[in-house]
Amino acid sequence: MGRHAHRLDGIGSTIFAEMSALAVRTGAVNLGQGFPDEDGPAAVIDAAVAALRSGRNQYPPGHGTPELLDAVIAHQQRHYGLDLVREQVVATTGATEALAGALLGLVEPGDEVVVLEPYYDSYVAMIQIAGGIRKPVTLRAPDFRLDLEELAAAITPRTRLILLNSPHNPTGTVLNRSELEGVAALAIEHDLLVVSDEVYEHLTFGVEHVPVATLPGMFERTVTISSAGKSFSVTGWKIGWASGPADLVAAVEGAKNWLTYVSGGPLQPAVAVALDEHDGFHQQLARDLAVKRDRLSSGLAAAGLTPYRPDGTYFVTTDVSATGYPDGRAFCLDLPARVGVVAIPSQVFYDDQDAGRHLVRWAFCKRTEVIDEAVDRLSAADW
């Protein structure tokens, strides 16, 4: 018997490294990977330093430190009117681990997982690791709305859960109340669980973010996931959480126990400070991002790349068909040398290659001068 490595599908998994290496090699402006180039609130970073200096450097409780659990509880109450107790929250190593824990804890081999496409890339790998089968429901250009008939058609007797992401990476779609009511009706009718990735919950531009767990009949079947990375510009901290009914949270925690056991001890109290005292940070961040979205979108439009205006997240998608490239990947591989900018071909986030072929994702969570430099370079392009 030959030795072989178990290979994950890993849609998109190498593209960020590939494009970032290209950016470094060519000196290109990197609008590829979605991380901010400015720090989170100084007081929150000070709180992390204080925790490091005050001896909080051993294993914290597996469930999460009490102050973080209480801060998540207060956050869900203040923003969404949800009443939780500590058994209904677990701290994780970023939203990534909360997603992993939810999929490993709730999906049995052979279960089908209905998931919005284009995917955040870890969904594909984690559904596969859990032994599940992904059933995509595609959000299509130009408006990337959820088609409830397609969602209904994706559900079969083998469906175990619906994996939602709103605000949605990479399209920037924020599911509205009527779309979520449609999801809820189907989840209830077919007795499905919902895992809802809401890491961009605070990064919306003039539209309301509605957690699906707030809809009637949904709390008891929903695991809601978020993290500090996007809201407080600390993507490297990897402190996240899952919340929901105690039995579902226990399933997440059961898997988490064998993934990392516990998460970032000194960072948890600092994230509690962020949640308790720094709503103003993400409110300002969202206002700034709305301006940057418009700045980058206008620049892309002027360069002949039709932008689709996102209502949330920090990504804008463009159609690059007019440039003559056969697809977004060829466009993105050429862009650093030709124009001096890096972007990500959205087709790596799709199974349905036709739906994603000409789409390219640009991150605008960058300083204004970085966006302006990218726009300047793009304006010189002659496709």
Ligand SMILES: Cc1ncc(COP(=O)(O)O)c(C=O)c1O
């Ligand atoms: C939709 C989505 N979910 C989850 C994550 C991962 O979050 P974290 O860094 O907290 O693990 C990201 C990060 O890019 C994301 O875009």
